Amino acid sequence: MDSLVSTEWLANEMGASDLRIVDCTKHLPGTGRDPLAEYEAGHIPGAVFMDLSDLVDSTHPVENMLPPAEKFASRMQSLGLGDGSRIVLYDDSAVKTSARAWFMLKMFGAHDVAILDGGIAKWKAEGRALTQGKESLRHRHFTAWQDDSNVRTKAHVLANLHSKDEQVIDARGAARWSGAEEDPRPGIASGHIPGSFNVPFTTLYNADGTFKDKAALKATFEGAGVDLGKPVITSCGSGVTACVLIFAMHLIGKDDAALYDGSWTEWGNDPDTPKAVKA
Known part of the structure; x- marks a missing residue:
């Protein structure tokens, strides 16, 4: 299974005994949207709901920091996601939360994980079937395992300011990265990590919500000044859209990208961390 699958592929694979479909929609605070209620009102047949807020x-x-391995494994088991499952993720979120779920599943040991290109919006636009209510699958064993080699802490990022061993890429919109727009969270400074590049996660998608092709993804990163031959740390507001950057780089064969999980929520809230703005 590829890491990015089409709606047509999923429709043809539905019913396979090892396939698990997961709605992992989470919305930003203030949207007034309830992802569980939306899931129960209409989801892709067979899909279970992954509560990312938990x-x-x-x-x-x-x-929004990454959970302990045991907690993650327990939640996956209760959803019926286990060792040997082929897992397809989708969302209906403006911040593309399936990428966060993908990152966690890979980090905690799942091997066969994909994102549905275009999400449920594309599925609906094509007139494909939806189911109401809540799905429940038999519990399956999910081995508690953790590889945090692709996770960075604030201490790592502070040290990297001097070593410059890794490039930092910020997934937030240009106005928030530059400091022209205030952070929506109270008490959080404006600006960005000094030396970071800005690749807004929205620039990685086509108008219909599907990912750009490999050449266009590569051009988007390089156009922002990123050297794809060097390792990367991604950051955003709270560690969600930074995972979109990691997934997009994975699509073009770059797998040495790490997540700064605390992201700007942690960095911007610390009066001692250096911040940069762009006029």
Whole structure:
């Protein structure tokens, strides 16, 4: 299974015993949207709902940090996602939350994970079937395992300011990256990590919500000044759209990209971290 699958591919594979479809929609605060209610009102047949708001480290002072391996494995088992499953993720979120779910599943040991290109919006636009209510699958064993080699902490990023071993790419919109627009979270500074490049995650998609082709993805990163031959750390507001950058780089064969999980929520909230703005 490819890492990016089409609606046509999914429609043809539905019913396969090892296939698991997952709605992992999460919305930004203030949208007034309820992802679980939307899922129950209409989802791709067979899909279970992954609650990303619960898949966090509830003991960490920074919001939306990656959960412990045992908690993640337990939640996957209860969804019926287990060792040997082929997992297809989709969302209906403006911040493309399926990429965050993909990153976590890969980090915690799942091998066969894909994102549905265009998400449920494309599925609906093509007039494909939807199901209402809530799906429940038999529990399956998910081995608790963790590889955090592609995760960076604030200490890592601070050290990298001097070593410059890794490039930092920020997935936020240009106005927030430059500091022209205030951060929506109270108490969080404006601006960006010094030396970081800006590749807004929205620039990686076509108008219909599908990913750009490989050549266009490559051109988008290079056009922002990124050297694709060197390792990368991605950042955003709270570690969600940074995963879109990682997934897009994976699509073009670049797998040495790491996630700064605390992202600007952590960096911008610390008065001691250096911040840059662009006039």
